Amino acid sequence: MRLGMKVRQLASIAAATAAIAFVSGTAAKAQNCSVWLVESSRFMKVPFGAFMPDRAFVPGSTNPNNNIPTVDLPANYGVIKCGTDLILYDTGWKAQEYLKMTGSEHWASGPDQLKVLGFSPGDVTKIVIGHGHWDHAGQIMDYPNAVLYVQKQELQGIEWALSYPEKHIRAINSDPGGCNRTPACGYMPLTMQEIYGKVLNGKAVVVDGQMEIAPGVIIHPAFRAHTAGSQLLEVPTSVGKLVFGSDAYSSYEGIRDWMVANIQQTDSVQQFLAYEQCYKITGGYENCVSAHEPLAYTDKYPLTKNSWVALNGGRMAEIALAPGEKSRKP
């Protein structure tokens, strides 16, 4: 009898606590975040048609969609400060003497770039990777305190490809010169070891769909918009809601003009649905944050025009500041 009462009391307390937590959780007002865009490196002179098939160069053409032979593609990641949280959306990649990437320039290390913005690597509390490819999910180990957010679908997609019996499907690097667009291509062993390191150390959250990771900061699934488990990140700011898209939104012009971009493991319909998701959340295309837009850091991609040149010629842009946040632009 006494035990029963105690259990009921505990249950009541637990229910009340849960109710308070629920109410306070849902009532937690989304605060505006400060946002910077940082160029990890730049892939130089990429044939435009290899990036966006609809923009393939046609010699002699006067059509503005087809008269540009090559483009320089930045590899961008987001630095997002929301209250006490410092969140990275993607982490760029790590050029070393063993990974110089032919044709890439202006690389600087993520931790050094954060210092330029006045942060230290230890300040990073969360890392959301838009997908697990090597040029977006590198340097993870350089942020020791950060919790990694990766979609379950992304990991399962890699396993599916690895387990598939036909070598061209499961290829990671099965042909001289690279693996091109086979399903497990882009996940180099080092990147996977870094992701595993976070998981092993209890510093990873495997997300299954949508998740709010801070007030108003919401992960949205964009499965197969670039890879099996691509994910977007909605961020509230003083200039409206932003949606970071990693390679689901490789190109700002692609979102604006409804053209696919950076087709790797992309289902083009799903990529368009990811574009649409940004239109729905932000009310248009101007606040969709692209990972490889050639026009980034210029007036032609207005969201990113408040920019400057930082380490090694790499560029940064200050997109939005929260109330009381100081400008980091030199």
Add this chain to the structure above:
Amino acid sequence: MIGVPGFRPVLLISALVVVAAAAVVAWRYELRPTSTQQAVAATPERSEPRALTPEEETYAAALWEIQRQVTVSAVAMSYAGIAYETDKHDVHVLEQKLEPLAKFFAEAEPRVRGLTVPPSLSKVHDEYLEAVVLYRKASNEMLAFTKDGERRHLVDAQGMGVTASEDLLRAGEVLWPGQYKPH
């Protein structure tokens, strides 16, 4: 007595001054590194692939047959660890995933050792061999965890896996530059 110099010495001195000034200007504007050049030098040099000799090409092609399986197996090993941590913590499933990988790495090691290595690629070969040895040890460490449950095996294995993966990239930078493309 200090005499006034004649016309020819003055002309000679003037010419020397002009040459020296031109040299200074040239140094400042042409030879001295500009800030941009200095900035570029701050990162690893841009990779310009070196053409391999026919002997080196033969080695690279033979090693690629092993490499294509090594990369897949290395990623599969990481994934096995991730799946164990994020799924049901089933050591039997982990063991089932690891056993063929450990067997592969054990067999890959003598295959790599058995290749004919051009002297110019001996360092690359040693790095690659170290990678395969480390992957073999890592897979065995993870299997040891499935036997005794000691998590230090997993931590050690993950460290080995990182080093091995870096070694793979070092060798690949010479043998298969551009194998990873912008994604």
